[in-house]
Amino acid sequence: MEAVSALTSVPDDRSSAPARPRAQSVLVVDDEVRSLEALTRTLEEEFTVFTASTAEEALEVLRREFVTIILCDQRMPGMPGVAFLKKVRAEWPDPIRIVISGYTDAEDIIAGVNEAGIWQYLLKPWHPEQLLLTLRSAVEVYRLQREHQRLSLELRDAPVVLKQQVEAKRAQARQRFAADAIVRAPDSPLERVCELVERIAPHDLSVLITGESGTGKELVARALHYGSGRGARPFVIENCGALPDELLESELFGHKRGAFTGAYEDRLGLFQEADGGTIFLDEIGDTSAAFQVKLLRALQEGEIRPVGSSRTLSVDVRVVAATNRDLDEDVRTGRFREDLYYRIATVTLPLPPLRDRPMDIEPLARSILERSRAQLRLPVEGFTPEAMACLKRYRWPGNGRELQNEVQRMLALADGPWLGAELLSPRVLHAAAEGQERDLSLLAGLDGTLKERIEQLEARILRETLLRHRWNKTRAAQELGLSRVGLRSKLARYQLERS
Known part of the structure; x- marks a missing residue:
């Protein structure tokens, strides 16, 4: 210097x-x-x-x-x-x-x-x-x-170092979002879906993912992106059902300064940001007929026109769309354009709801627990058998997203190393109890004479009632028509204790 x-x-x-x-x-x-x-x-x-x-x-x-x-x-x-x-x-x-x-x-x-x-x-x-x-x-x-001098030397070497770091991050993303990384049981219906994802990911085809909310459509879209040759380029997400047509058009195609009130500067659209990569259009079934025409042109021609501009721009993107609607029915009723449907649905991947794959509940719950306890830094080891049985009996209308919320709720309420059934929300406990009462298969597990089987069934009823009332013996006794002394006597007889 x-x-x-x-x-x-x-x-x-x-x-x-x-x-x-x-x-x-x-x-x-x-x-x-x-x-x-x-x-x-x-x-x-x-x-x-x-x-x-x-x-x-x-x-x-x-x-x-x-x-x-x-x-x-x-x-x-x-x-x-x-x-x-x-x-x-x-x-x-x-x-x-x-x-x-x-x-x-x-x-x-x-x-x-x-x-x-x-x-x-x-x-x-x-x-x-x-x-x-x-x-x-x-x-x-x-x-x-x-x-x-030191910084000058570091900056001189920065391109090589940065390139190595970026490559390491890319490899980490490919591994994390690969189809193999989607949590499922070996006999899960998702196994077939993941096999299809691995087969079609390398091919530059438009894919439509269907399924209820919370079934993992975004995870499948990411697996398609990182399994393709576009994995090193951007992966951009837009929820089409969350915005009105004017804002959605601006978000996807961009706009010029002064194009509308509040457009104080030029803005790139998500199609331009995703150029060379993949754009994930979630809830595409909720778009209006007018917007579907504009989207169809962009997909057919590979060109977009920012709002307020007279020039078209060429873009190279792979489109992965998703919806929780029945688009076949929407096409028949005229609510969704047939030509757009066939443009986005070169390959269709239907994702089954969680209630149709109960074998996935346990590995999915354990995976959520592993991630959540690491973030919250809680010394929780796992679920008790009773808690896991209740999770498996519930039908999960909210699918994986609801299961994630339930596990995180249990973690927040936990005061020990194990997550017990008493930590479950009332709707899960009641639904699990009703499912158990309707399930006649539980009788198949009873052995012995009629008296012995009745006693085993009584013990199960006692435990289920106590779980639903979080081991409040007064409320459990009232529901069962027993006195507290009578309930305590039965608990001692069947050696039922709070785990």
């Missing part, structure tokens, strides 16, 4: 400053012994001081010692100060160079700045405190100079 010269006359006013550790080194070059001693006494409390009476001695010091600042007299026998500092600049450019002299020859100052790159030109007589302040500033300049 080349320094700017300053002609500084040192005032006589005194100021106090706290002592600092001797972390930096100063080379003092002066042919006058008394001046050399005075400078050494002033600086040695804060700096490691090396001294030399000639330029040749100073060069020897520089060859064997690490020096941060050079404080040099101008007029010396043999080699003058500016000539010495010019030589230093050529061989050791890092130290901060300062000239201290009793002469103010303009030519010396100009030569010092232009040829030797001096940072300050101090005048004798100097004041100790002012001299220390100057050298402290020189230390900061030296630190900034080294930091600048």
